[in-house]
Amino acid sequence: MFTGHTVMNSFNRFVEHLRDPLYRNGYALVLSSGLTSALGMGYWILAARLYSTDVVGINSAILSMMMFLGGAAQFNLVNVLNRFLPRAGRDAGKLIGVIYLVTSTAALIASLIYLFGINFWSPSLNFLVESPFSALAFIFATISWCIFALQDGALTGLRQATWVPVENVIFAVAKAVLLVLFAGILPSYGLVASWVISVGLALLPVNILIFRRLIPAHMCATEVKYEPIVASEILRYVLADYLGYMLWLGLTTLLPILVVQRLGATANAYYYLSETIAYSLYLVSRNMGMSLITEGALDQEKLQEYSIRVLLGTSRLVLPLTAVVVLGAPLILSLFGTNYASEGATLLRLLALSAVPNIITSLYLSIVRVQRRMKAVVIMLVSLCSLILGLTYLFLPMYGINGIGMAWLLGQTVVSLILLCTELRPLLWHKV
Numbered sequence: 001m002f003t004g005h006t007v008m009n010s011f012n013r014f015v016e017h018l019r020d021p022l023y024r025n026g027y028a029l030v031l032s033s034g035l036t037s038a039l040g041m042g043y044w045i046l047a048a049r050l051y052s053t054d055v056v057g058i059n060s061a062i063l064s065m066m067m068f069l070g071g072a073a074q075f076n077l078v079n080v081l082n083r084f085l086p087r088a089g090r091d092a093g094k095l096i097g098v099i100y101l102v103t104s105t106a107a108l109i110a111s112l113i114y115l116f117g118i119n120f121w122s123p124s125l126n127f128l129v130e131s132p133f134s135a136l137a138f139i140f141a142t143i144s145w146c147i148f149a150l151q152d153g154a155l156t157g158l159r160q161a162t163w164v165p166v167e168n169v170i171f172a173v174a175k176a177v178l179l180v181l182f183a184g185i186l187p188s189y190g191l192v193a194s195w196v197i198s199v200g201l202a203l204l205p206v207n208i209l210i211f212r213r214l215i216p217a218h219m220c221a222t223e224v225k226y227e228p229i230v231a232s233e234i235l236r237y238v239l240a241d242y243l244g245y246m247l248w249l250g251l252t253t254l255l256p257i258l259v260v261q262r263l264g265a266t267a268n269a270y271y272y273l274s275e276t277i278a279y280s281l282y283l284v285s286r287n288m289g290m291s292l293i294t295e296g297a298l299d300q301e302k303l304q305e306y307s308i309r310v311l312l313g314t315s316r317l318v319l320p321l322t323a324v325v326v327l328g329a330p331l332i333l334s335l336f337g338t339n340y341a342s343e344g345a346t347l348l349r350l351l352a353l354s355a356v357p358n359i360i361t362s363l364y365l366s367i368v369r370v371q372r373r374m375k376a377v378v379i380m381l382v383s384l385c386s387l388i389l390g391l392t393y394l395f396l397p398m399y400g401i402n403g404i405g406m407a408w409l410l411g412q413t414v415v416s417l418i419l420l421c422t423e424l425r426p427l428l429w430h431k432v
Contacts, residue, residue, distance in 0.1 A: 022295045022306055023313065025161035029152075029287030030317060032165035037280030039172035041335070043179060044273050047191055048336040050183040057265030059191035060272040061256050062125060066138065066196075068253035069114055070145035073107035075238055076245035078153035082290050083369055084234060085157025086297045089226030093215045096154050100147055107146040111139040122257055141196040148199045151206050156290050158210070158218045167206050174198040225298060240374030244381025251385045252279070255392070255404060263400065267343075271401040273336055274344040278351030281321055285359050288314045289366035296370035307367055307427060314359050325352040343401075350405025357409075357416035364419050367427075376423075380415070387411040 047056055077099045088095050115135055118126050128134050148171075155163050175198040182190030255275070259268040292310045296303045325332065329348040334341040361384060368376040388411035395403025 021159055022291055022309065025156060025159060025294065026288040026291030026310065026313065028161040029156065029164055029290060030284050032152075032161075032168045033280055033283035033287055035165055036168045036172050037277070037283070039169065039176065040280075041277060041332075043172065043176045044276065045335050046176060046179055048269075048273070048340065050180065051187065051191065053266045053269045053339070055188055056191065057260060057267075057269040057272070058125075059189065061122075061260050061265075061268060062128070062138075062189075062192050063195060064253045064256040064272075065114070065122065065125065066141050066145055068249060069110045070107055070142045070149065071249040071253065072246060073110050073142070073146050074103050074150060075106065076241050077103060077238065078150055079241060079245075079293075079369060080234055080238060081150065081153035081157040082293045083157075083237070083297055083372075084229065085154065086159065086294050087222065087225050087227040088157075088229055089219055089222055091229045092158070092218055093211060095229055096210065096215075099150060103146050103150060104143050107143040108139060111142045115139075122261075124260055137196065141192070141199070144196065144199045144203060147203055151203075151210070153290075154210055155214070156294055158214050159221075159294060160214050160218070161291065163206075163209065163214075167202060171198050171202045174201060222298070237372060237374060241369075241377050244378045244385070247385035248381055251389055258392075258396075259401065259404075262396065267401055270340055270343040271347065271404065273340060274333065274348040274401075274405075275351060277325065277332065278348055278355065281318060281325065281352055281355035282358055282362075284317050284321070285314050285355070285362035288317075289362050292363075292366045293370055296366075300370060303367065303370055304427060307363065310366070311359070311363055314363070318355055318359055322352050322355055325349070346402050347405045350402065350409050354405070354408040354412045357412040360416035360419055360424065361412060364424060380419075384411060384415045387414065 044056075047059075051059070081096065081099065085092055085095060114121055115129050115138065118129055128138050151167065152161075152164050155161055155167075175194050178194035178197055179190060182193050186193050256268050256272050259271050288310050292306055296306055326349045329345040329352070330341045333344050333348060361380065364380060365377060368374075368380075388407050391407035391411055392404050395406050397403075399406060
């Protein structure tokens with residue numbers, strides 16, 4: 001029987017639990033992903049109700065290309081912020097500023113190359129170059145998305161991840177409001193317009209917060225652990241990490257383009273919404289891993305202890321959430337329409353199940369990034385992405401979009417089992 005004293009003790013333990021930066025920042029990032037995913041699902045429900053499946057398919061393909069180019073232009077520097085910013089001290093502002101400048105320039109160049117060769121890369125999207133306005137809007141969107149994604153890495157590296165859910169919820173709400181407003185004004189491109197404008201509006205206030213308030217506070221809090229920024233070390237870190245990162249980025253953002261080309265825009269609408277829901281489960285492991293990298297970088301002697309705690313904490317979140325998605329897949333997708341439920345339920349179940357072995361692969365990547373074992377990062381990501389992509393090409397003609405889910409589940413399971421039997425075996429059997 002619960003008493004007031006029991007409840008108060010439980011509450012006090014929970015508050016004490018949250019005082020630990022490893023959990024506080026990890027949970028803040030998970031909360032951000034959860035809220036963003038919930039609001040994002042509401043966004044796509046509105047999109048499915050307000051726009052045709054062809055419009056949803058084409059707009060989602062544009063957004064995927066924007067995210068791919070913006071992600072490619074980041075050079076995976078979000079991981080640099082996550083890994084090196086905790087000890088950057090007085091160099092924190094310079095590190096963030098230089099990364100923003102480099103990635104914005106790269107995003108501009110990548111966008112121009114894509115648009116000039118759009119008839120070769122993706123002829124189904126060649127309407128983007130039909131007018132200077134649409135081309136400039138696409139370039140602006142790519143650059144803005146690049147910086148927007150880096151902001152989360154900066155906030156996490158500064159150990160201020162509690163601001164991430166605030167930022168992303170405001171973005172998600174603004175995006176949904178604009179989606180409704182644009183349904184009548186821009187019936188063909190309202191999704192893209194709502195997304196791009198919301199990203200642009202989020203950049204200024206967040207970066208004012210970062211540079212004027214959070215960086216000075218971080219400098220004072222971590223002064224005793226300051227390490228000078230060495231450009232050559234960061235360059236080696238980035239170069240080794242970038243190949244595997246690009247494979248992962250290509251795998252997650254270019255599959256919608258592949259589906260549009262081979263199965264059509266309608267099939268991509270079914271795939272894209274199922275993938276968006278399932279990927280929120282992946283973000284739980286990714287976000288807890290980001291907190292592990294930040295805290296592990298500050299105190300590597302506790303890396304093994306932190307790793308086991310993150311593994312247990314992540315499992316407590318991912319396993320029940322996966323069960324909910326698997327059991328409720330038809331009901332969840334029915335919110336978008338009956339066709340989405342009938343065509344995407346099996347795919348959603350397969351993708352959700354693949355998030356369970358992803359707990360292991362994501363944990364391993366976080367550990368080796370803290371240790372700067374970048375060769376291990378590359379080997380693991382190349383192996384995983386190559387396996388999933390190869391299985392996708394094999395299964396897609398036979399099973400349609402369900403083949404992609406089969407590829408993700410099988411690929412993640414094989415790689416995680418190998419890691420459990422090799423690299424992670426000493427960690428799991430070690431008593432803290």
